Amino acid sequence: MSIYNSTLSQYILSPIYLIYLPSVMLLFIALHNQYIKRDILGLIAVISLFVLILFNILYGGVI
Amino acid sequence: MLLAVIIFSSAFLGSLIGLGGGFLMVPLLSILLGLPIHEAIGLSLISIVGVSTSASLNYVVEGNVDFKLGSTLEIASVLGAIIGANIALYLSSKILFIAFGAILIYIGVVMYRGGSRGRAEVMPDIGRVRMLNGFTASFVAGFLSGLLGIGGGILKVPIMTLYLGVPMKIAIGTSEYMIAITSFTGSFIYLNAGKISIQYLGSAFLSSVLGAQLGSKVSLKTESHLLRKIFAVVMTVFASIMIGKGVSM
Secondary structure (H helix, E strand, O other): OOHHHOOHHHHHHOHHHHHOHHHHHHHHHHHHHHHHHOOHHHHHHHHHHHHHHHHHHHHOOOO | OHHHHHHHHHHHHHHHOOOOOHHHHHHHHHHHOOOOHHHHHHHHHHHHHHHHHHHHHHHHHHOOOOHHHHHHHHHHHHHHHHHHHHHHHHOOHHHHHHHHHHHHHHHHHHHHHOOOOOOOOOOOOOOHHHHHHHHHHHHHHHHHHHHHOOOOHHHHHHHHHHHOOOOHHHHHHHHHHHHHHHHHHHHHHHHHOOOOOHHHHHHHHHHHHHHHHHHHHHHOOOOHHHHHHHHHHHHHHHHHHHHHHHHHO
């Protein structure tokens, strides 16, 4: 199954992505933690991480 | 069934000594089960996602995860994992077997010597130069993770305790958080490349979570010092098998 031909709902509901929910949860906890602490640099780091990983998921890497 | 047993055992044994188990999974899957090494690396990364997220959620509850430090270093680690995994797809099995054998020797030596432990008690103020060193080292740890399917805890904890002066408990907790994200990223490359059989995904992930949970409970009651020395010897044996297999290809 190629993710490139899937719609967004298929991404979310696919078992492959559901398996990774715990890791995604960690990122959300990090985001929440940085937001609560109002640590701007930490917040930038977590958001950058989200963007980088999302890019990797959508495009399968940068090379 | 044998795959689930191997992954469960590797996660259990790895958790006994505070590691993800990738250094056991890849040799066992590729030699015992005969899986192609690229598939073994991909499955190992998925299993490490299970091991490290279940472990790191415990550390989050204890308050031993520094999200700011972990997320900052993880940017370099994720970049390294993406590049390492992509490069691994182009490398032959021969080179990967030999490279994995070499890293097992390093892991074995570190385990035998007991690793290096920093003495910090509180979080220090990390300057730019030290952070840059940490960033570079994290990139290398992520690269090796993506390339060889290891979690990288054996590299990331010393990076934080020795380069950055982070207290050991926080370094271990933060490292688990980082490993979950790095492995999560690297495994996508292998999935997208079709190197992982979908039928193995669910059992690999579940087996690793169960193994890690049991391993971490048992580790509280065991003497890790002796275990590490035994593991070091086992790693040397695995290293010679992996290198031998690579050379003979």
